[in-house]
Amino acid sequence: MALLSSLEISAGYGDLVAIKGMSVDLEEGTLLGVVGPNGAGKSTFLRALTGVVSLSEGRVIWKGSDIGGLPADARARLGIAMVQEGRRLFPSLSVQVNLMLGAYHASRSEQRERQDEVLQLFPALAEILGRTARVLSGGEQQMVAVGRALMGKPSCLLIDEPSLGLAPIIVDEIYKALPALLEKGVSIILVEQEVGRVLNIADRLIVLHEGTIVHEGPAAEFRDRPDALAEIYLGNAPSGKGAN
Amino acid sequence: MSVFMQVLVSSVLLAAVYFVLSLGLNIIFGVLDIVNFAHGALIILGSYATFFIHQATGLSPWLLIFVDMILVGGLGAILYAGYLRFTVESPLVRMFALIGFSSVVVSAILAIAGSDFRTVKIDYGTVNILGLPVRVSQIIAFGIALVLGVVTLALLNSTKTGKAVKAVVDDRVAVRLCGINDRRLSLLAFTVGAALAGAAGGVISTYVTFGPDSGLSFAIIAFAIVILGGLGDLVGGAIASLVVALVLTSVTVYWSSALTNTALFLLVLLVLLVRPRGVLGRGRI
Secondary structure (H helix, E strand, C coil): CCEEEEEEEEEEEEEEEEEEEEEEEECCCCEEEEECEEEEEEEEHHHHHHHCCEEECCCCCCCEEECCCCCCCHHHHCEEEECCCCCCCCCCEEEEHHHHHHHHCHHHEEEEEHHHHHHHHHHHHHHHCCEEHCCHHHHHHHHHHHHHHCCCCCCCEEEECCCCCCHHHHHHHHHHHHHHHHHHEEEEEEEEEHHHHHHHHHEEEEEECCCCCEEEEHHHHHHHHHHHHHHHHHCCCEEECCCC | CCHHHHHHHHHHHHHHHHHHHHHHHHHHHHHHCCCCHHHHHHHHHHHHHHHHHHHHHHHHHHEEEEHHHHHHHHHHHHHHHHHHHHCCCHHHHHHHHHHHHHHHHHHHHHHCCCCCCCCCCCCCEEEECCCCEEHHHHHHHHHHHHHHHHHHHHHHHHHHHHHHHHHHHCCCHHHHCCCCCCHHHHHHHHHHHHHHHHHHHHHHCCCCEEEECCHHHHHHHHHHHHHCCCCHHHHHHHHHHHHHHHHHHHHHHCHHHHHHHHHHHHHHHHHHHHHHCCCCCCEEE
């Protein structure tokens, strides 16, 4: 049984339908990469899974239960965390408070333990705990955003474009943390424009175009045939679902 | 010199009361993005509650401030949970609902208490501050207002719930994604904002005379402070309270009390022009 599934989900903003009939399974302990051009519906897909955007059709299944009617905060408490595009920290609050709010429902001692775990993953944060989030660099912000999401001890982490606007060296730092999370049993859905980075790390890959899945398959399939991915990615004829 | 000192002392005392007048409005705006057009009605309910309960029971008006907070805060909770929370997508509907609520409150007060102006009479004599006679009741009002302001800021800055409320001001969606129920925080913020408006009404009932329509005058002062301090900036609001108290007291003493509203609007227009994010430049636009 998949950890998280979307069954024929559609969602959008007002009259605009951003994703249509998307069915995706995320298996436990795996990383699912989501790629596609701008406006393909990648972010909306994540937002629909977390409940930030309401579904117009379809169901979201978490460990066998339909959670489509639950608000975003209830889904987060179940163990679905999300790092939004643009980091979306609480700019007026310190790094430490940002992290603490990620574990809002945990006891103080649990919060401290989880903060220590986050600092192990991103040691650079230890020196800026007291700093206001507003003044952080983009890379620091991204580390805090991932750290805050991890403070809730999620089973599933959805990350939206972590490389956006960051220097490659910083992005490397963020990507280095992902295998460690997979080892700890956190399943990940990673939305990314930088296809090469996703291919290196993903177990499976889906390609979106205009709100629908135009290809799905093992990431290894694309690692061996980058030209095939380029063909799909550049908006050529949909190739359907690949091998499992 | 002595007139100037009197203006200064009076302004400082009044500033704390003004700060509490604006506090509830600022919290509700900051957290909920709701411009609470019923703020004046909630204040005046606190004033009348203090007046009538004090008259009926003889209880200290200072003690009744807590009763005001419970009564007006409770009413605020009902107003938010029963109606306002359904108007998230319709700010215009919400604005008319709040104006309507204010009209109902003013009409109800008129029907029950008449149009007479009231004041909660307390006379503890005067003391000398810097050689100037100051009413003890004003000093107590100042102290209570200061405690209310400081406690509110401390709760916001040092408790887990307070920090979550500040986080909602920054980014409501991110709060949800942290697993925090922002709907509960919204209800809490409106209730606390209403309770503080009730408390402000209680404090000010010992300071000035008031009638059914006085809520509007109090609300105008509160709105001016919130704009001068920067929308959603409580510390800026504290500084703006002192500025407004100084301006209003100076205009009254040196020119005429008839010019206070004019001076207030000129001040607001000036600040909106040169410093639209408020005195500390941290408010929202």
